[in-house]
Each structure stands twice: as structure tokens, then as C-alpha cells.
Amino acid sequence: MELLKKYPKLFQWLFLLFVFLALCFAIDVPETYKFIRGQAEFVKDPNQSTYTLFGKEVRYYAFDVLWRLPPLLGWLPIWINDFLFFLLNEWMPMEFWNEDTQEYKTRPLVLQITRNITASMTFLIELIREILLGGVKTVVSFTSWDWIDKNPWAELPGLPWTIVVAGGAILGYKLSGKGLAIFAGLVLIYISVFGQWKPSMQTLSFILVAAPLSFIFGLTLGIMAYKSKRVEKALYPILLVMQTMPQYAVLTPAMVLFGIGDHSAVIITMVVAIPPMILLTLLGLRAVPSEVIEAGKMSGCNNFQLMTKVLIPTARRDILIGVNQVIMVCFSMAVIAAFIGAKGLGWNLLLALNQLNIGLALEAGLCISLIAILLDKMSLAWANKQEDYFGNLTFFQRYKNSLFFAASVLIGIILAYAGSFFFKDSFNYLSEIPHNKGISFADFWNRGVDWIWDTFFQTLKIFNTWLITEVLQPMRALYLRMPAVATLVLVVGAGYIIGGIRSAFTVGGLALFIALSPWWDRALVTTYMATFGVVASCIIGSIVGTLCQQNKYTTNFMLGVCDIFQTFPSFVYLIPVMMLFGITDTSVLIAVIVYATIPATRYTIEGLRSVPPALHDAATMSGVTKLQRLFKIEFPLAFPHMMLGLNQTIVFALFMVIIGAFIGTEDLGQYILKALSDKKGAGKGLVLGICVAFIGLIFDNLIRTWVEKRKKHLGID
Amino acid sequence: MLQEKYLAKLRELPEPVRQFGGLVTITVIVILSFAILNIFWGGGDELVRKMKLEEERIAKEKELSKLISSLPSGILVPYEGTKGHKLSEEQHEAVCNATEIVSQRSVMGANLTNFKAKHIYTINGNDIKETFVKWDKEKNKCFAGFTVTGSNVGVNETITVTGEVLSFFNTGIDTRVYFIKNF
Numbered sequence A: 001m002e003l004l005k006k007y008p009k010l011f012q013w014l015f016l017l018f019v020f021l022a023l024c025f026a027i028d029v030p031e032t033y034k035f036i037r038g039q040a041e042f043v044k045d046p047n048q049s050t051y052t053l054f055g056k057e058v059r060y061y062a063f064d065v066l067w068r069l070p071p072l073l074g075w076l077p078i079w080i081n082d083f084l085f086f087l088l089n090e091w092m093p094m095e096f097w098n099e100d101t102q103e104y105k106t107r108p109l110v111l112q113i114t115r116n117i118t119a120s121m122t123f124l125i126e127l128i129r130e131i132l133l134g135g136v137k138t139v140v141s142f143t144s145w146d147w148i149d150k151n152p153w154a155e156l157p158g159l160p161w162t163i164v165v166a167g168g169a170i171l172g173y174k175l176s177g178k179g180l181a182i183f184a185g186l187v188l189i190y191i192s193v194f195g196q197w198k199p200s201m202q203t204l205s206f207i208l209v210a211a212p213l214s215f216i217f218g219l220t221l222g223i224m225a226y227k228s229k230r231v232e233k234a235l236y237p238i239l240l241v242m243q244t245m246p247q248y249a250v251l252t253p254a255m256v257l258f259g260i261g262d263h264s265a266v267i268i269t270m271v272v273a274i275p276p277m278i279l280l281t282l283l284g285l286r287a288v289p290s291e292v293i294e295a296g297k298m299s300g301c302n303n304f305q306l307m308t309k310v311l312i313p314t315a316r317r318d319i320l321i322g323v324n325q326v327i328m329v330c331f332s333m334a335v336i337a338a339f340i341g342a343k344g345l346g347w348n349l350l351l352a353l354n355q356l357n358i359g360l361a362l363e364a365g366l367c368i369s370l371i372a373i374l375l376d377k378m379s380l381a382w383a384n385k386q387e388d389y390f391g392n393l394t395f396f397q398r399y400k401n402s403l404f405f406a407a408s409v410l411i412g413i414i415l416a417y418a419g420s421f422f423f424k425d426s427f428n429y430l431s432e433i434p435h436n437k438g439i440s441f442a443d444f445w446n447r448g449v450d451w452i453w454d455t456f457f458q459t460l461k462i463f464n465t466w467l468i469t470e471v472l473q474p475m476r477a478l479y480l481r482m483p484a485v486a487t488l489v490l491v492v493g494a495g496y497i498i499g500g501i502r503s504a505f506t507v508g509g510l511a512l513f514i515a516l517s518p519w520w521d522r523a524l525v526t527t528y529m530a531t532f533g534v535v536a537s538c539i540i541g542s543i544v545g546t547l548c549q550q551n552k553y554t555t556n557f558m559l560g561v562c563d564i565f566q567t568f569p570s571f572v573y574l575i576p577v578m579m580l581f582g583i584t585d586t587s588v589l590i591a592v593i594v595y596a597t598i599p600a601t602r603y604t605i606e607g608l609r610s611v612p613p614a615l616h617d618a619a620t621m622s623g624v625t626k627l628q629r630l631f632k633i634e635f636p637l638a639f640p641h642m643m644l645g646l647n648q649t650i651v652f653a654l655f656m657v658i659i660g661a662f663i664g665t666e667d668l669g670q671y672i673l674k675a676l677s678d679k680k681g682a683g684k685g686l687v688l689g690i691c692v693a694f695i696g697l698i699f700d701n702l703i704r705t706w707v708e709k710r711k712k713h714l715g716i717d
Numbered sequence B: 001m002l003q004e005k006y007l008a009k010l011r012e013l014p015e016p017v018r019q020f021g022g023l024v025t026i027t028v029i030v031i032l033s034f035a036i037l038n039i040f041w042g043g044g045d046e047l048v049r050k051m052k053l054e055e056e057r058i059a060k061e062k063e064l065s066k067l068i069s070s071l072p073s074g075i076l077v078p079y080e081g082t083k084g085h086k087l088s089e090e091q092h093e094a095v096c097n098a099t100e101i102v103s104q105r106s107v108m109g110a111n112l113t114n115f116k117a118k119h120i121y122t123i124n125g126n127d128i129k130e131t132f133v134k135w136d137k138e139k140n141k142c143f144a145g146f147t148v149t150g151s152n153v154g155v156n157e158t159i160t161v162t163g164e165v166l167s168f169f170n171t172g173i174d175t176r177v178y179f180i181k182n183f
Helices: A002-006 A008-026 A075-089 A109-133 A137-142 A145-150 A161-176 A178-193 A197-227 A229-244 A247-258 A262-286 A290-298 A303-314 A316-340 A345-354 A358-384 A395-422 A442-480 A484-516 A520-549 A552-567 A570-581 A585-609 A613-621 A626-663 A668-676 A682-714 B002-012 B015-041 B044-070 B089-098 B104-111 B115-123
Strands: A049-053 A056-060 A093-098 A103-108 B074-077 B130-136 B141-152 B155-170 B175-181
Touching (some): A002 B015, A008 B015, A075 A103, A075 A247, A093 A109, A103 A109, A109 A197, A109 A247, A161 A358, A161 A395, A178 A358, A197 A229, A197 A262, A229 A682, A247 A262, A247 A668, A247 A682, A262 A316, A290 A303, A303 A316, A316 A345, A316 A552, A316 A570, A345 A358, A345 A570, A358 A552, A358 A570, A442 A520, A442 A570, A484 A520, A484 A682, A484 B015, A520 A585, A520 A626, A520 A668, A585 A626, A626 A668, A626 A682, B044 B089, B089 B130, B089 B155, B104 B141, B104 B155, B104 B175
Antiparallel strands (some): A049 A056, A093 A103, B074 B155, B130 B141, B141 B155
């Protein structure tokens, strides 16, 4: 009893582990169990058991419930599909005026709304696309094809690349000085010279629609949540799930509602980009000191004035960081949205990966990454920029950037005009370098890939085989060998030990949802892959982070590297690993490790940095060695912060595992990908996405609760 | 009163003991819930039996597909002749058991010697109700047939045509009845 009182948690963990292992050994694998045998396929088989709920028949292979729970939530995807079908085709038919046929037409309300949204989005995308690249559709939408035939001058000419390069450089200079200006100029020149101008501008056009709209909606909802507790409570679960929901999963329902194409991509991007904007708006508004609010009220501000003149300007930095996040999410969606027909760099990257043309994929991936880094730097510079309200500037000093831009527009137009004479018989390279006419190193990279394969084939194969047969397969078998009851006991028990009864119910409920879905086995495979990635990432991240943290320069360098890597869209990570390891599970896992190592490294560095310097001095004066200080003082104090990094690492790993389905894994991601090409895949895609989100939320809940308690215990918070 | 007394006693227990008790209780609750669910939803022996049957069927299918792939593509016959590959007795039986499809060609051929069947088959849009292929153990021969059903001048009629299978066609994926001798 004394021991129990002295080490209560240790005993609890030991008891839990004992029960878990006892259950694992006591419950045999049923004779009939084979991995994912039609369980999630909804195939017809006379051996399947069936039940009917809410009018939906669910077929499944019944096992001992202690081993696998029956998919009692199997009706949910079917019900969602039917619900969407009902909404789109039957609910509230109304008469709408059709401009083309000049008569009233009966259509269900939701279908009409989605079609109107689709039309507006398409118009906005085309407008921006034609400003950047030229075209006639926008003018035609206000006039007619006959009119444009008679007035060819009205065709939008498109911006010459020279103007965009100059504009980017000037904007970079205005926001952050010479460094950013040079970087912006070089990035935009690279894009033009390498013939990626058109796809880049296509990508940019849908981002230029999605990002401002996400900002507006996110800001509005953030303000509403700040103002009303009810709105906040209603938004909270959605925000929580959206944080860990794989972006893939949103594609299918959106596809059903809005069809495929750029407009759909914009809507999906908005769905994914709005939650971080809401969170950062809320965070910024909450951080406004009460004194500032009081001062505003005392100055006689009404509610609207208080919000627009006091709260928003004070929370400007957080809100602008929200803008930065929105832009980053938009870029990460550029490739994923290509799955539903968004044109641009993402589409090219996807096509290149599909053809296993690594060289082309690398070029497109590099372009996306460079634009993402550029916009990240620009938006951060904007967030950190301080307005000089008191400078006594001359007209030229005040408007020099605008004047330079006006001059560059003029020069750009003259150059493009001159180019039309100079390159009379071919393409006007001073206006736009066509996609296949730029410089390309694709062949060089492809030859490089061939060389790697020719030279290191045996070594890579040995490593691949070893990793798959000796590490991954046994680990997978181990996860699949866990009976459902043992897993639930482990999850609920861990929740209870870490956060008490409330936490136990929360994580238990989330795990139960997955266990009752038809995809429990797949969820176990997803968890196994994510776990492997997380363990490896944490080891690498904590070692690299600790080593770098020893020196100021290496710390800054590593944080810079993390910043850059974090801006890469997740798909880009697949390119180099596919170069090295081909289409295997190893590729996915290495991509997971690389991607998830970023937060692990960052949070290790930041955790160690958060240790007060006074404690360093105290430790040094007490005569401890560097290693003792690290292990006895710095790590214990930095551990809560590092655990938050673990949280991020898990989310990153889960995202990458799901994306890895593109090159063939057997997890939930594969089913999400399948749902994309399924006519009735909306429900499946959504429920699968929720399952992934819940895996993330289980870990999130456990880690956050532990961190809060630990911080309280250490007196850090 | 008694309840309050026990509750008070429980509250007096040290925190670690209470927490441990809570963990044990919650673990037992989870396991019990599963045990109760098992009564309603467990698969049981019936599933094992069904699955074994399924396993047997799959194993048989695999064996047959192995046999099919070992035979040459094209026409297979159970007799010595100039056309087609001759099947041994075992092969003949195995192929007969593996065959499920009665080709349209063999149906039309068999109909040539059965005027009524041909008539019903033609006026009802070449509709075949049912086909079958079976091995006759006594005669050591393979028999196949089909049933045509339909309206014949306002009267519903059903005719079953049966005959010995004298040749099969191996597509490389499956085998089909190629010729039914029904005269």
C-alpha cells in the first residue's frame, strides 16, 4: 500500500499494461479472420451477417465482439449519401428564372444554391486568370461571342511576366527590404524561364479567390465567436475536427455538391483554410489587454467602432498571421485539389507523378514550394511590418514604390510590344514563355533517378526488404493482433490515468466511433504507420533539435530550415522518396518521417529555449556538467513544450500517411482515395476522414491534458 | 443511510487508492460492456461453419483455375479426333465440374434439333431461363442443358434441352460448353 501511495501512476500504468496484454493473449485470433476481408467493402456474400437500421441494410463479417466490434455505424456513410442525394435532387423544389431559356424552371433549392455558388466562383477564377494570362471568357460573359468576334481588341491581353516579376520584387522591397525583393524577383524569373508561368498563374488565380474569401469568412466567424459564447461553442467541435481532418476527406462531399473543377477546388480550399483563420482571429482578439478595451469604451466607442478601431487593429499581428496560415493552407491544397480537376501546378505535379516522370514532378513541386515560401515570407513580413505614421516624407519617398511599379508596367508593356515584332514567327517570349518552351532539367533529373536505381538498386532493395519484412510487417501484425476490447481498455485507461474520468470518456468515445465504423482494421494500419513515423521523427527531431540548440547560429539556421520545409505542400515530399525507393511502403514512411520531423525538431528547440536562463546559471554555479544540466534540468522543464511538438508530429504524420495512399498503402487513406472515384463515395469519404481526425484527436486530448497537468505541476504556466 | 456511510468511507480513502479503484472499475466496465454486446452481436459457430464452406469453395475454385491454366486454349474434346485437344478422363471430369457457362453457340446448335425449343427461344428474344452443366458419375459423361421459357402463341411454355457435352472451349480464364449433342 505504501508503494502504491508513493508511485500511484506507475502502478496504474502497470495494471493497465497487464490487463491489456492479458486480453491480447487471452483472446485468440478467430479462425475466420483475415485482414480487411470484405469488412469495409460492402460486398455481397452469403456468409455475411446483416442488420437494418434507419432503413439501411449493413452487411458485415461477424466476429466475436471481444475481437472486433460489429460495424454498427455502417449505415452512416449510406445515410449521408442518401441525405446528400435527397438535398440535391428532392428537397424543396422551387421555380427559378432561367436566363438562357427565358422561362421558369423547377429545381431543388440546394441544387440551385450550389449551382449559383459554382457560377460565381467560376466567374471570379476566370476573371483573375484572364487578368494574369489573358482570354475572352470574362468579356463574353458580359457581352456575347458574336460581339467579341467583331471586336477582337476587347480580348484581355494578360500580364507580361516581366511586369509580375517587377511587381513582386517591388512588393518584396516594400514589405521587407532588399533581401525579399531579390528573392521575389528570382523566384518569379525562375517560374517564367522554366516555362511554368501558365500553370503557376492558374494556381495563383484560384488561390487569389480562395484566400481572400477564407480571410473574410474566417475573420467574420472569429469575431462572432469572440462576441458570442454560443457561436464559439458551436464552432469549437468543428474547428477541433477540422484541425486533424485530412484534406482528402473533404474532397468527396464537395465533389458531390459542387462537381469537379477549379470552382470546387476553391470551395474545398476555403473549407480547410477558414478554421485556422477563425482560431487565430479568436486568439488575437482574446489577447487584447482589457485596459485597451476599457480605453476604447471610455473614449466613447460604440460596439462597431470598438471592434474596427480598437480590437482588430490591436490584434492585427495575430490576424495577419492567420492570413499567412490561410495562404499556406491554400498552397497545400493546390496539389490535393488537383484530384478534383483544379488546373495549375498541382495538376501538372499529379500528372507527372502518375507517369512516374520524377523530373517533371520535381520542377512543378519546386515551383509550388518556391511560390509558397515567397508568399509565406511576404505575408509574415506584412504581419510584422510597422506603419510609420509620423515620418515627414516627400511625395516621392511616400509613393516611390507605386511610381516604380507604374514605371515597370510601362516598361513591361513596351517590352512585350517589342517582343511581338522581334519574335514575329514564334512565341513572344517577352510576354509569356509557353509551358513546353522554357528551360527544363526534367531529363537531367530523370537520368539521375535512373542512375540512382542502376547504381544503388541492390543496396536499396536490401534496405527495402529488410525494413518491410523485419520491421514493418511484424509491427503491422502486432497492431492488427490487438483485440478491440484490449485497445478500448488501453485507450480508456490511458485517458483515465492522464486526465481523469472526463478524459477517459472523451477518448473512449472517439475510439468507440472508429471501432464501430466498418474500418477498424484500416484504422489500426493507419495508426501503425503513423506510430512508426512518429517514433522515428521524435528520435531524429529531438537529437537534431538538442544538438542545434547548443549554439545560437545553428538554432537560427535550423529554425529557418524548419520554416522553409513547413511551407512545402505535403505532396512535394513524395517526389524525392519516390526517386529513391520507388512505389513502396518505405517511400511513404520515409516521407512521413521527413515531414513529421519538422515539428519534432522545432518544438525541441523551442522547448529548450523556453528554459529560463537563470536556471542555467544556477545549475552551472552548482557545478553540474553540460550533460547533467541537459538531462536533469533542461529536458524535464522543456518536456511539456516538447510534448506539444509530439502532438503536432502526430498530426503531420497522420496527414502524410493519408497522402501516402497515393502511392499505395493499405490504410484509411486508400479508402478515402477510392471514395474519390466512387459515385456514392461522399459518405464514405467523410466518415473515413472523421475516423482519421478522431485518431488525431485521441492523441491530441491525451497529450494536451498531460501537458497542462505537467505545466501546472512544474509551475511553468 | 448505509449508502452515505459507505460513500463517506470511500471518500476517506487516500487519493492514489481511489484513483486505482477508479481505473479498475472503468476497466471492468469496458470489458463487461463488450461481454454483453457479444451476446447480441457475436458471430459464433455459425459464422465459422459458413466461412469454412467459403474457404472450401475458394480452394476448389483455385484448383480448377490451376487446371484450366494447364490446358491449351481453344477447343477441348473427350475423344480422339483431328480437331481440339483431347482430355484425359480425370481432366474431362474436372473441366466439366469447372464449367459454368453454356455458350450461345451450343444453345443455338442444340435448338436446331429441337424445333419447339428453337421457336420459343426465337419469339422470346433469345431468352434463356437457366443453364446447367453436370457430371454423370454412372455414365462417366458430362451433360449440359438449358431451359427456355416464354409465351408461345399466348400459352406459357417451358422446355428443357439436355445433351452430352462433346466439346468445351477454353478461354484461358474459364471453360465453356461448346457443343451439346442432344440427338
